[in-house]
Amino acid sequence: MKLGTFLLTRVAVASALCVALNACGKSxxxxxxxxxxxxxxxxxxxxxxxxxxxxxxxxxxxxxxEPGGGGGVSCCYALKGTQFKVSWNYYDANQxxxxxxxxxxxxxxxxxxDSPEPTRIGDRIxxxxxxxDRHVELEFPASIMPNSRLPVVxxxxxxxxxxxxxxxxxxxxxxxxxxxxxxxxxAQAWIKYRLTDExxxxxxxxxxxxxxxxFDAHPAVQKIIQADKAKPGALAASLQGLQPAVLKALKNKQxxxxxxxxxxDGLVPPPREAYQxxx
Numbered sequence: 001m002k003l004g005t006f007l008l009t010r011v012a013v014a015s016a017l018c019v020a021l022n023a024c025g026k027s028x029x030x031x032x033x034x035x036x037x038x039x040x041x042x043x044x045x046x047x048x049x050x051x052x053x054x055x056x057x058x059x060x061x062x063x064x065x066e067p068g069g070g071g072g073v074s075c076c077y078a079l080k081g082t083q084f085k086v087s088w089n090y091y092d093a094n095q096x097x098x099x100x101x102x103x104x105x106x107x108x109x110x111x112x113x114d115s116p117e118p119t120r121i122g123d124r125i126x127x128x129x130x131x132x133d134r135h136v137e138l139e140f141p142a143s144i145m146p147n148s149r150l151p152v153v154x155x156x157x158x159x160x161x162x163x164x165x166x167x168x169x170x171x172x173x174x175x176x177x178x179x180x181x182x183x184x185x186x187a188q189a190w191i192k193y194r195l196t197d198e199x200x201x202x203x204x205x206x207x208x209x210x211x212x213x214x215f216d217a218h219p220a221v222q223k224i225i226q227a228d229k230a231k232p233g234a235l236a237a238s239l240q241g242l243q244p245a246v247l248k249a250l251k252n253k254q255x256x257x258x259x260x261x262x263x264x265d266g267l268v269p270p271p272r273e274a275y276q277x278x279x
Contacts, residue, residue, distance in 0.1 A: 031124065
């Protein structure tokens with residue numbers, strides 16, 4: 001073997017060995033003294049959750065978060081790695097009765113990229129976002145008052161302030177019943193069309209609850225939704241300017257329905273009256 005070839009081979013082997021050693025020596029990210037908080041966008045009450053890493057560390061948080069609710073900071077935990085299993089319990093408050101609690105369970109795997117750990121322990125907050133389709137996202141580090149990614153509470157508040165009397169007249173709900181009914185409409189809008197803008201969600205809830213629950217199956221409305229759903233605020237403006245003939249057809253339920261995105265069974269609970277009829 002020529003000397004030049006021999007040296008090149010030695011260099012290549014040494015380089016490969018160096019890369020391998022660096023890969024083996026690369027450690028998993030570790031997080032210590034972290035606090036957790038949940039943000040619940042599901043149309044169900046969240047009744048506690050657990051996060052487990054691949055090394056046996058576990059985070060457990062109790063409490064009860066209503067649809068749109070958040071908070072309940074729990075401290076102090078350690079986690080390691082980038083892959084985590086999140087499991088949680090949830091229930092429909094309209095179906096829950098003392099002595100006959102119907103609680104459901106779900107779990108999923110979540111990835112959290114290697115993230116910088118804040119120096120201050122009080123800033124080491126892991127926010128757990130629970131979405132209506134039961135996928136979960138982790139946010140670290142998060143603020144003690146993180147921004148909601150789905151403004152359920154804001155839409156509920158706006159609907160109650162602007163249309164509370166009309167909702168009471170139509171459904172005869174308690175305040176809690178009405179809040180859950182509106183949150184249910186918000187979840188439907190997100191699952192079907194991934195709407196996240198407060199104005200769009202408010203108009204969707206208004207039409208679904210006070211005009212026609214199948215309003216999005218009207219061909220003109222469905223065309224508007226498909227054109228505007230990716231433009232925050234555009235859908236709200238279009239629905240507010242809906243042609244009188246279309247609005248009349250919606251109120252009278254006189255139109256040929258077109259297909260709309262389906263919602264998988266169980267993601268949205270039945271309305272309160274469904275349980276009353278069943279009973």
